[in-house]
Amino acid sequence: MDMINLKIDGLDVSVPKDTTILQAAKQLNIDIPTLCYLKGINEVGSCRVCVVEVEGWRGLHPACVTKVSEGLVVKTATKTVREARQNILELIMANHNRECLSCARNTNCELQKLCNDAGIGDTTFEKKADRGSIDCSGSVVRDPSKCVLCGRCVSVCSNTQNVGVISYAHRGAHTSVTTPYEVELAGLECINCGQCIKVCPVGALQEKDATERVWSALENPDLHVVVQTAPAVRVALGEEFGMPVGTNVEGKMVTALKRLGFVKVFDTNFSADLTIMEEGTELINRINNGGKLPMITSCSPGWIKFCEHNYHEFLENLSTCKSPQQMFGAVAKSYYPQKAGVDPKKVFVVSVMPCTAKKYEADREEMKVDGLRDIDAVITTRELAKMIKQARIEFEKLPDSCYDSILGASTGAGVIFGNTGGVMEAALRTVADILTGKDLKEIEYTAVRGMEGIREATVNISGMDLKVAIVNGTGNAAKLLDKIKAGEANYHFIEVMACPGGCINGGGQPIIMDKSKTEEVKQKRIEGIYAIDKSRAKRKSHENPEIKALYDEYLGKPGEHKSHKLLHTHYTAR
């Protein structure tokens, strides 16, 4: 490989061609500050926080997008650089709504850290630019008064997710990041994935907070408040309490939820197993009876809305199964109250989700049975952490507890729903057993695992080659669907998760403050998920004893009348 030699702050470094000054400096443990830069997503060099001096070059240059060349002499902290950086940070700060004490991102804000590190005092500038008003119409809340115009959300929405409902508008002092014609997000093609929240360096993007709604339900003596926790929450919640990334905090989380006052703490892993029963059966039926193929998973509400807006011709390919969140709600208000002797009308179901789109999904018109909404409130992993902090519970010191019966048992197949490839693998484990009529021992389908945006595999089950694809990120989903439309690819079964990496990197998960660690954090959360799977005695959904009981005592068989009424849904071309 061609190596380039340069000098940064007097230190020699040798790096491959096409390396940026920012990356080269990193090798020397020189951490040039950045704000708008987001590797692979937003490399636009517009905030100018990372400017450095290069000997012989006029002016200062952004380290994030300036490539190294042989013999460069770079200086990253001269008086000129420091003064420029301080001015730039002061300029950004002056137009930023500095309500730090009451901001959800306080102590977790990149601008706050940059200003602190650079020693920015208060500013004498008084005027505030008008960048629009707060939009809390959808699952994602935008507060333009805090926006620093870095453009990360614009890039992730347009390029990564292929959604593109926010962009820059106006110019000069009036520049803002907004929606087309400043229409509310809820009225647009926003899929509520919340990836914009995850990349926002400040508090300009947040989920719509539902903690007050949950608190009041918990404090209402007339309600029977139960909670479910999604697979990916347990490997990320610990980060909010300073625990190592990827730690499985399932037991502590259950204890915390009980202390918060939930009557029963249930598990979305349970309903993930239930989803496999229904979805696996649906897949076998579609294959055997000439149904619409490829069948595409429907667990990810961001993906569903994306498909409803952009790929009407694939709506019939979507599995009719509700997502695990909604299936849980449906049985929590039918089967559970019957068994527990509770009035279904008094059951209040709360979901803890790694996802902002789940808030939207829960509110979809069709997500109700016999007049009862499946789900009453959805909070994200971050909101649960907030409630635990509000209750002053010392989370890291909590003892472990177990999920409650009769919607709390789960298998390894249920938990792997939390990352890309997991739904596919869980389905294959059950489908293979059904089709072969055996209790197969080889259950780790490593071919469908991984982090790449689009993966394909052919799995031989009982003499049949099942062609599958796994996609994460709606931008990648669009690419794959376009290939299918063009006749360049075909599959039996496709798993789509709207967020890059799947639910472990959902829009409701803890903010990764150091963005250079994003891939590492995703990987560790995924490892956490697979470790749980491996530790389970039962790793196939159809072996879940509470699922068996649910079918035996209440539902009958997968896909039959009662299941259909409770657990299946339909889609709308939008």
Next chain:
Amino acid sequence: METTKILSARFGKIRPDSVEEYVAAGGYEGLKKAIGMQHLDVIEEIKKANLFGRGGAAYPTGIKWEQAYAIKKGPKYMVCNADEGEPGTFKDKHIMAEDPFQLIEGMTIGAYLMGATEGFIYIRGEYMGIQRIVRSAIENAKKAGYLGKNILGAGFDFDLKVVSGAGAYVCGENTALVESIEGKPGRPRQKPPYIKNCGLYQMPTILNNVETYSCIPWIVKDGGEAFSALGTDFSGGTKLMCLSGNVAKRGVYEIPFGTTLRELIYTIGGGIPNGKKLKFVHLGGSSGACFPESLLDTKICYNDLKKNGLSLGSGAVLVVDDSSCPVDYLKAVMEFFEEESCGKCTPCREGNQRMVEILEKLTEGKGTMEDIKKLKSLAQTMKTTSFCGLGQSAPVPVITLIKYFEAEFIAHTEGKCPAGKCKMNGKGVK
């Protein structure tokens, strides 16, 4: 002063969109000659001409064309920057309104050399009437076989389209202009890659100003040396200068390089009217330098100006008399940039805004010495860290006005406006 006219020779003498009248007045001789020459020989003539880009950046055109010619990738596009957004600049307007064929011919010569079959003239939105003239000229050139298929039977095709700007000053910045032609918001691109390698639709693009292209036919017809001889050793040819402000005879004048600013303002422009004295000259547009009388004997030549810390820019010469206050004047200039920054990078978007805020304080008598210090510091930061030429040059009037008139800025912090222009409402409110 009688001097050779190149660009304005036919002004007012022909119907602007008549090919016949243009040809009768010596038009299209350059293109005909170019077709009979080796490509590299034509480029050599342009190099000999010492022609520098007339848009403001003053890049040597011959070198630019030589580099573009050497690029193997294609298709190549010809683009003309006719956005002319620099305040006080109206020379391209005259070329396009009075003799647009010299521009069209210049672009056609370029297209012939480069093998480009498509070209775009990006004209500012405010020039709606001029857009009509240029469109009509293009149509007539097509009918007469000077554009379109198999031009002059020489076996090459070239088509031109007029693209209208929508009012953004930043679209005069070449990469933002290209983005705008592509239908995107006019915001500059990161360089490299440069326009010549990766311009319109990511293809090699030859992008020049109206005046630059318009020099090409004469250079090809009469030779690079003849063109160069009209100017100074360093700067070849003539230049259209735009005189405006407190000067008796405002307008566009074609002068040979080497003319001094004093000759331009006093001999050609008739000096300062109403018995006033010159306070300063704002040269090259709003983003140019402001300087006093003492520099007036500087020759209009890229090199001589540079030696005095000045830049010709677009060729705008805005004359300001001694009834004006530099602080008040600067506020108006910076309000323009506050609106016209594209908003992409922090220093330009926020810096211009805050400079206006400080200047408002100063003109109201609420400013402090700290504010002047901040103004200087911000100007320096903008100059060194802005993304594109807009933000890098917007602070030039700030830097130069403070340099030459610092005492007046300081007087404002003491509640006094020596020129008596500022209202100083907040006097004593500090």
